[in-house]
Amino acid sequence: MPLTDVHKDLDALTMTITAELDVPVERAWQLFADPRQLERWWGPPTYPATVHAHDLVPGGRVHYSMTGPEGDTHHGYWDVLTVDAPYGFQIEDGFADESAVPDDDLPSSRMTVRLDPRDGGGTRMSIISTFATAESMAEMLQMGVEEGFKAALGQIDEVLAASR
DSSP states (O other): OEEEOOOOOOTTTTEEEEEESSSSHHHHHHHHHHHHHHHSSSSSSSSSSSEEOOOOOOOOOOEEEEEOTTEEEEEEEEEEEEEEETEEEEEEEEEETTTBOOOOSSSOOOEEEEEEETTTOEEEEEEEEEESSHHHHHHHHEEEEEEHHHHHHTTHHHHHHHOO
């Protein structure tokens, strides 16, 4: 599993997830840039993702859903703020309805994804979620965002191996 660290900073209202990938940055970028690869790992195994729209450019939107074991469906969106392909991007990440309209009753976060070359090869992936308030961070943690990320990242090696 590529996950190496989860760091929660309650003062800075951030959660940083770090993973080490044994592929070059350009290959790691495809995990996000290719919607078919993204949906193979973005949701945890018990909540697989389906990408409905994928416009990973500044001003674009990615709309996805996750389907739970009971058939329950949860929609999310990424409003893309910046893109520095293949090194990362920044988005507003939140919950939505089936038409990708943001659900303002649920917390959102600003997420920064960085893909940095490692000395000796491979990529260090950092996913930094910044929350607007301590309450929204606490709500997301209570909803299981940390465990969900851990489970989702556990699927990346299989996605990368399938393309070798």
